[in-house]
Amino acid sequence: xxxxxxxxxxxxxxxxxxxxxxxxxxxxxxxxxxxxxxxxxxxxxxxxxxxxxxxxxxxxxxxxxxxxxxxxxxxxxxxxxxxxxxxxxxxxxxxxxxxxxxxxxxxxxxxxxxxxxxxxxxxxxxxxxxxxxxxxxxxxxxxxxxxxxxxxxxxxxxxxxxxxxxxxxxxxxxxxxxxxxxxxxxxxxxxxxxxxxxxxxxxxxxxxxxxxxxxxxxxxxxxxxxxxxxxxxxxxxxxxxxxxxxxxxxxxxxxxxxxxxxxxxxxxxxxxxxxxxxxxxxxxxxxxxxxxxxxxxxxxxxxxxxxxxxxxxxxxxxxxxxxxxxxxxxxxxxxxxxxxxxxxxxxxxxxxxxxxxxxxxxxxxxxxxxxxxxxxxxxxxxxxxxxxxxxxxxxxxxxxxxxxxxxxxxxxxxxxx
Amino acid sequence: xxxxxxxxxxxxxxxxxxxxxxxxxxxxxxxxxxxxxxxxxxxxxxxxxxxxxxxxxxxxxxxxxxxxxxxxxxxxxxxxxxxxxxxxxxxxxxxxxxxxxxxxxxxxxxxxxxxxxxxxxxxxxxxxxxxxxxxxxxxxxxxxxxxxxxxxxxxxxxxxxxxx
Ligand SMILES: Cc1cc2nc3c(=O)[nH]c(=O)nc-3n(C[C@H](O)[C@H](O)[C@H](O)COP(=O)(O)O)c2cc1C
Ligand code: SF4
Ligand code: FES
Numbered sequence: 001x002x003x004x005x006x007x008x009x010x011x012x013x014x015x016x017x018x019x020x021x022x023x024x025x026x027x028x029x030x031x032x033x034x035x036x037x038x039x040x041x042x043x044x045x046x047x048x049x050x051x052x053x054x055x056x057x058x059x060x061x062x063x064x065x066x067x068x069x070x071x072x073x074x075x076x077x078x079x080x081x082x083x084x085x086x087x088x089x090x091x092x093x094x095x096x097x098x099x100x101x102x103x104x105x106x107x108x109x110x111x112x113x114x115x116x117x118x119x120x121x122x123x124x125x126x127x128x129x130x131x132x133x134x135x136x137x138x139x140x141x142x143x144x145x146x147x148x149x150x151x152x153x154x155x156x157x158x159x160x161x162x163x164x165x166x167x168x169x170x171x172x173x174x175x176x177x178x179x180x181x182x183x184x185x186x187x188x189x190x191x192x193x194x195x196x197x198x199x200x201x202x203x204x205x206x207x208x209x210x211x212x213x214x215x216x217x218x219x220x221x222x223x224x225x226x227x228x229x230x231x232x233x234x235x236x237x238x239x240x241x242x243x244x245x246x247x248x249x250x251x252x253x254x255x256x257x258x259x260x261x262x263x264x265x266x267x268x269x270x271x272x273x274x275x276x277x278x279x280x281x282x283x284x285x286x287x288x289x290x291x292x293x294x295x296x297x298x299x300x301x302x303x304x305x306x307x308x309x310x311x312x313x314x315x316x317x318x319x320x321x322x323x324x325x326x327x328x329x330x331x332x333x334x335x336x337x338x339x340x341x342x343x344x345x346x347x348x349x350x351x352x353x354x355x356x357x358x359x360x361x362x363x364x365x366x367x368x369x370x371x372x373x374x375x376x377x378x379x380x381x382x383x384x385x386x387x388x389x390x391x392x393x394x395x396x397x398x399x400x401x402x403x404x405x406x407x408x409x410x411x412x413x414x415x416x417x
Numbered sequence: 418x419x420x421x422x423x424x425x426x427x428x429x430x431x432x433x434x435x436x437x438x439x440x441x442x443x444x445x446x447x448x449x450x451x452x453x454x455x456x457x458x459x460x461x462x463x464x465x466x467x468x469x470x471x472x473x474x475x476x477x478x479x480x481x482x483x484x485x486x487x488x489x490x491x492x493x494x495x496x497x498x499x500x501x502x503x504x505x506x507x508x509x510x511x512x513x514x515x516x517x518x519x520x521x522x523x524x525x526x527x528x529x530x531x532x533x534x535x536x537x538x539x540x541x542x543x544x545x546x547x548x549x550x551x552x553x554x555x556x557x558x559x560x561x562x563x564x565x566x567x568x569x570x571x572x573x574x575x576x577x578x579x580x581x
Binding site: 067361397 | 442443
């Protein structure tokens with residue numbers, strides 16, 4: 001059986017399982033690290049106690065609109081949705097009561113500028129997709145990128161990613177495909193892939209959101225990269241404090257393993273891969289790749305000299321690819337929509353989008369994904385809604401405290417690597 | 418104080434044997450386990466880890482102290498952490514910190530005196546929930562969009578804590 005046939009079977013089974021909920025209200029609660037701190041779990045408890053058989057409760061990650069958290073979306077049986085911001089326990093009780101009577105909550109004057117100003121590739125579907133199960137991801141075409149990759153040779157994948165122009169999102173913007181080629185050519189077996197989700201820099205929370213909301217897309221991206229680079233062992237390195245990220249990724253891994261998307265014979269293709277979680281132990285420098293390797297091997301938290309680069313001598317002295325989680329999250333899109341579609345976003349030399357963590361004195365704060373070359377003004381003033389009353393712009397911190405501050409005049413700078 | 422008796426050591430040895438293969442790379446996972454069990458890394462626990470993994474105790478201690486997330490000193494019965502990062506400050510985090518200092522009567526890094534349960538006040542450079550700043554963490558649980566009043570009320574709810 002080809003990988004494609006195996007995949008279509010999995011996908012159909014997922015759609016069949018989801019069909020049990022047809023005709024019901026779908027109530028989804030966005031539960032993330034941020035929203036849990038402002039009552040999302042209480043909202044879930046309320047729904048768990050009150051929703052009747054005519055409704056189906058789903059836990060998703062956050063869509064990035066932290067300023068509106070906790071968010072709840074109610075979709076009626078016909079498919080029309082209402083997105084409700086800042087829901088608390090009591091509001092949840094009122095929603096349950098309305099649904100009991102068969103009525104959906106009224107359309108709310110939703111603040112759409114935050115999301116509509118964004119271009120979502122890596123984050124597509126975040127906050128809508130079930131974050132605890134695999135079915136919705138599969139049904140919406142998830143793991144189709146992996147299937148596409150497995151249907152050809154690793155060279156095809158590397159060529160496509162080269163054409164897409166994808167560069168690393170961890171800070172150095174190294175071309176992803178070149179890194180994989182480097183590891184493939186390096187002597188020594190086995191090779192390793194480490195997904196860098198340490199993200200210890202104050203003010204950055206994008207990788208956490210991605211893992212919480214789209215754990216399967218991170219895993220699918222990691223599998224595509226591993227296949228391209230000739231790697232059979234993947235470590236997902238998650239920040240010590242990002243417990244929810246770890247829980248969601250762990251659940252996703254076990255679901256993917258149960259369906260044969262990870263294991264000795266992925267989708268019947270004969271390719272074998274193993275994926276494990278490793279946890280960091282705090283401190284911003286842990287995200288630097290050689291420090292990260294020391295952590296994984298049980299040594300002090302300090303960097304190693306380079307060269308040798310990890311692609312030649314990394315984990316346990318073996319060729320090791322280290323990629324940021326966001327970098328990998330773009331791969332399913334590149335494999336399914338095609339590298340040209342990816343390259344059409346952004347500008348030449350800086351293709352695709354960048355996911356940013358927006359916070360501080362803006363009216364709206366949260367996750368922002370925009371094409372490269374977008375002026376910062378658009379991010380701060382349009383998507384962020386401008387400054388809070390009484391605030392004046394004194395500085396722009398881009399890339400975290402270690403990158404320094406920019407003067408207000410930098411608002412017209414375009415977002416570039 | 419943690420129980421450092423022979424039986425506690427043996428119990429820990431059994432857990433380590435079951436869950437952590439004798440590889441150098443298991444050091445961090447094993448220390449994480451200790452911290453999870455005891456809330457910090459007791460000396461005797463690090464010693465047992467050192468035996469199990471065959472890593473000198475001095476090296477275990479050296480690695481442990483190079484990781485911010487690992488504690489080698491025993492904290493109070495409750496740990497309150499305040500985010501003093503940029504977003505939290507912009508959102509009024511300083512006022513929250515002042516309120517906590519005032520109601521606990523300690524500075525950052527200190528633990529309240531004995532008599533009832535003790536509380537350790539700490540800060541962090543970021544809680545990674547900047548979108549709902551200002552943030553504090555009480556016994557592992559984060560609270561976003563907090564205010565001086567809410568922070569003080571949360572402290573008052575800590576069981577057996579006697580407000581000075
Ligand atoms: C001090 C320091 C901290 C870093 N922290 C991170 C991090 O948290 N996450 C990350 O992916 N890369 C981080 N990096 C970059 C990594 O060393 C590495 O370049 C990156 O993970 C490669 O992935 P990419 O090619 O997909 O960008 C850091 C680098 C330095 C110097
Ligand atoms: S939660 Fe983050 S970002 Fe946050 S203030 Fe605190 S520092 Fe910062
Ligand atoms: S974690 Fe929920 S929107 Fe940020």
